Amino acid sequence: MTRNDKVVAIKKPATKRGEATRRRLLAAAEAEFGQKGYHAASVSGITSEAGVGQGTYYLYFDSKEAAFRALVADVSVGVRRAMAEAVSGAPDRMTAERMGLEGFVRYVFEHPHLYRIIQESQFVDEALFKCYYRDLAAGYAAVLAQATDCGELAPGDAETRAWAIMGIGHFLGLRFAVWDGIETPAAVMDAVMDLLANGMAPR
Template identity: 40%
Template sequence: MRETQLTSKGMKTRQKILDTAEKIFGKKGYFETSIVDITVKAGVAQGTFYNYFTTKKSIYDELVRELSSSLRYQMKTAMEEKSSFYDKQRAGFRAFFEWVLSHRNLYSIVQQSVLVDKELYRWYYEKIAAGFIKSVETAVEQGECKPLDPETVAYCLMGIGQFIGMRWVLWEDQAVPEAVFEEAMEVIFHGVSLSEVK
């Protein structure tokens, strides 16, 4: 983003361009999308685009970072309202599934980034992992979680969220069914083995 002081109108225009880019990148893909596609759909002049972004790559980068920030904020806010690790994780996963339902393009946009910019792709997941790691470390310290490697646990939890969300939100275009949510929580907190840990 260019370092300019934006007016209220300018901020709205910039956000409109970003929202439009989210839809088009999600539908057509990064490589098939042009700046003209974005400006025409957003109803702004091409010159207006360059008041806020320098290139197609710059708006793509900003979009991934904005989506990441918004998602992490929603999850963090939901988790802060709870006290136990169990309740925090449930609230965080619910917030994640609810958020992606209204931002379905997130999946295709982020997955494209592995081809567009591998560092951005890694950054996206590492930022999410950092929140999980901190949560797991706190839970271990408070005796609410087994003393497992926090990073390993974080990526396992992220995998569950990523693919359950993909299965229902992306492929079926619907909210994650409550029964599926509860099954996922069962796997997270109690595993799948019938044998008791001794």
């Protein structure tokens, strides 16, 4: 356990009101870090955006870096929750894959600073950036492995598939949500799903 983990653990608010303030600070941190970048962002920018005093800030976070770390952890939870919600009720695994990718791009569309925050995390602390992706990949690979065991997917390596589909999703989010400010066009999603379902070797 690092010093920061400990601080985050200690500073986790116990009350609903505390949790609401923490969420307001995290939303403000998302705007501040996302708009200015890590180095130009400041605690006073976050507190001003959140409409709380600096004294309140330090009840929740020890430093600028502590808020950034908490924000990356929160993005990770948010992405996974959004994708889990997006795929709920999918009739089969390939449909779930489509709904998951669509849900990911929609989440990026709704959180336009997400890419900048995650990309910057590697310069703040490479371990933070690695863990973000490795946690996502591990959870996703477990789902794919389970689906493969149940015959919902053809046999194949779940970990490699998880990273491959994350890579596909990475550029869908970048091209459409970040660059063009739109969700994924249906024709593009059809083509992605054809590739994922059937590959591209001559048939």
